[in-house]
Structure formats: structure tokens, C-alpha cells
Amino acid sequence: MSADPGDDPHVRHLLGAYVLDALDAAETRRVARHLRLCDGCAGVYVEVAEAASLLALLRAEDLRE
Structure with missing residues (x-):
């Protein structure tokens, strides 16, 4: 799969919250969709x-210490 995020801006600034399950449902869907498209x-x-x-x-x- 090649990196092709389409029109969706990169979501790197949201990944920490995504990993910790701290995003709302819409943001979670956005990040999950983006991760499928962007290597x-x-x-x-x-x-x-x-x-x-x-x-x-x-x-x-x-x-x-």
C-alpha cells in the first residue's frame, strides 16, 4: 500500500490521543481511516x-534517581 492520504491532512498530532483512546468518535474514525491510507x-x-x-x-x- 502506498502513501496516499487523499485530501485528509496528516493526523500525526492526534496519534498519542488515538493510542490512549482519548479522541471523540468522529476523530477516532478520521484517524483510523487516514491510517489505512497513509503509510x-x-x-x-x-x-x-x-x-x-x-x-x-x-x-x-x-x-x-
């Missing part, structure tokens, strides 16, 4: 999702 944003989504998963593994003790 660039889909790649960034994978990176953001991986980072969020890793952050979930941190404990408070891990953040202290």
Missing part, C-alpha cells in the same frame, strides 16, 4: 503505540 502516519502510529506500551511497564521506582 507514513501508520508507521508513526506503531512507534507511538510501542512507546505507550513501554511506559505502562514503568514503576514509580523506575522514575527516581
